[in-house]
Amino acid sequence: MPKLFSGIQPTGELHIGNYFGAITNWVELQEKHDTVYCIVDLHAITSDYDPDTLREEALEMATDLIASGIDPEKSILFIQSEVREHVELQWIFNSVTSYGDLTRMTQFKDKSDKRDFVSAGLFDYPVLQAADILLYKASRVPVGEDQVQHVELTRRIARKFNNRYGEFFPEPEPIIGRGARIMSTADPERKMSKSDHDKHAIGLMENEDSIWEKIKSAVTDPGKAQGDEMSPGVANLFTLLELTAPESTVEGFREDHREGNLMYIDLKEAVHENLMAEIRPVQEKKEELMENRSHVEDLLSKGKEKAREIASKNMEQVRQMVGVGPT
RNA sequence: AGGCCCGUAGCUCAAUUGGCAGAGCGCCGGACUCCAAAUCCGAAGGUUGGGGGUUCAAGUCCUCCCGGGCCUGCCA
Numbered sequence A: 001m002p003k004l005f006s007g008i009q010p011t012g013e014l015h016i017g018n019y020f021g022a023i024t025n026w027v028e029l030q031e032k033h034d035t036v037y038c039i040v041d042l043h044a045i046t047s048d049y050d051p052d053t054l055r056e057e058a059l060e061m062a063t064d065l066i067a068s069g070i071d072p073e074k075s076i077l078f079i080q081s082e083v084r085e086h087v088e089l090q091w092i093f094n095s096v097t098s099y100g101d102l103t104r105m106t107q108f109k110d111k112s113d114k115r116d117f118v119s120a121g122l123f124d125y126p127v128l129q130a131a132d133i134l135l136y137k138a139s140r141v142p143v144g145e146d147q148v149q150h151v152e153l154t155r156r157i158a159r160k161f162n163n164r165y166g167e168f169f170p171e172p173e174p175i176i177g178r179g180a181r182i183m184s185t186a187d188p189e190r191k192m193s194k195s196d197h198d199k200h201a202i203g204l205m206e207n208e209d210s211i212w213e214k215i216k217s218a219v220t221d222p223g224k225a226q227g228d229e230m231s232p233g234v235a236n237l238f239t240l241l242e243l244t245a246p247e248s249t250v251e252g253f254r255e256d257h258r259e260g261n262l263m264y265i266d267l268k269e270a271v272h273e274n275l276m277a278e279i280r281p282v283q284e285k286k287e288e289l290m291e292n293r294s295h296v297e298d299l300l301s302k303g304k305e306k307a308r309e310i311a312s313k314n315m316e317q318v319r320q321m322v323g324v325g326p327t
Numbered sequence B: 001a002g003g004c005c006c007g008u009a010g011c012u013c014a015a016u017u018g019g020c021a022g023a024g025c026g027c028c029g030g031a032c033u034c035c036a037a038a039u040c041c042g043a044a045g046g047u048u049g050g051g052g053g054u055u056c057a058a059g060u061c062c063u064c065c066c067g068g069g070c071c072u073g074c075c076a
Helices: A016-029 A054-067 A085-094 A099-103 A106-112 A120-135 A145-165 A208-216 A232-244 A247-259 A264-290 A293-322
Strands: A003-008 A034-039 A075-079 A140-143 A173-176
Touching (some): A003 A016, A003 A120, A016 A264, A034 A054, A054 A075, A054 A264, A075 A293, A085 A293, A099 A145, A106 A120, A120 A293, A232 A247
Parallel strands (some): A140 A173
């Protein structure tokens, strides 16, 4: 089975955009790939964060992922900083990475000009990401559109390394989100994002009433019959419905919309109801896991061991090729 | 290592010679709406980065610290 790597930052809670966009995809990919899923806390520290809660957040992210269907039996699930080879490989990669390439990363440019303090870590972020992927010699990387450039950089780094030191790393290919693009409920022109304010994002673990408030207040349009045309907000609600409701239900609402009879409040109720049906088992599973924290810690510890086994073996060879110790 | 500039509400910024800490946007509540949006009404929001000092009175002046930006030097 092809080896696959993906990571997620532990900062902020999972929202349904993450869930339908990435996580459900991760769950499916487990079946036909050797999956390595990583909670990337070392990436999180490149921006503002709280050192007192980071570990707890990482643990909670693991809990959420397992509740969502990531199976520690099928996948290697672990916390990045627990495997020190990530950083070691990053340093070696720093030396085969073109400075010019890094300055062209659009995500860095976007992020850096919004902040007053720009850390060198933020700039070097894509190199750590390359190390994350290649440390496990992964050949597939599921990512969002915005990360494709980083995977391309990873390929360039792999190529450069292989040219200089000998064939070793695969050139990984991005698997570009088959997952849905869920838009903000408050501003349906924008993708639902952790970094936006509360009312933009619906938390995966949020309680039912609070989710209803957000769906009810989701932006729509002045209403009434526009044929097949759909405003972004309404389209977003239909996306959610498609993801959670039976086809016949969706078709019914579609017809109402075409005929101009659709009451958005009805659509919103249906979205809420079906969304909850999808999410509730995940929330229940999480509660169950939270009752026994040490079980999750245990699973993470096992994940760490599995990750280390691969990482240390690969790094041993890398060190030899590069000419550094420890030998 | 030295010099210069900056730090005020969630965000962008005001505040006369030192004289009651404010506005816009956002957030929250309400009206309107099938639900929203827009609009209208209303409310909340602050240790002015922190400590010390001068003064009747400090966001404003002095001093130290923290944080951020820029310039120069040292090392060769």
